[in-house]
Amino acid sequence: MELDRFKRLVATVMKNVTTRASNATKKFATEEATFTEFRTLYSLAQCTPDISGQDCYKCLEDAVADLLFDTNGNTSGFAMRPSCTAQ
Known part of the structure; x- marks a missing residue:
């Protein structure tokens, strides 16, 4: 797998869902790439x-x-905070 390209894709997608969730009424967003x-x-x-x-x-x-x-190169990850979740 092209790790650098995957990391860039993850960063871009997570930035998109973070922005969309924080602006949404229900504070929730998903995305596929x-x-x-x-x-x-x-x-x-x-x-x-x-x-x-x-x-x-x-x-x-x-x-x-x-x-x-x-995630350090893994292809899955999950992060939970008291008021939010990202995966």
Whole structure:
């Protein structure tokens, strides 16, 4: 697998779902992106409804940073914070 290209795809997709979730009424977003003919990236970002869009964005931004750090080349990852989840 082309690890650098995969990491760039993950970063781009997670930025998109973070932005969409923080701006959404229900603070939830998903996205699919094709990596290869046989590999699809599925992503999700979600915040609890009690926080503002700005706080949601910051929470997801931190969670995604953990996700990208913790995956270390793996093709799956999950990050959970008290007010948000990214995967």
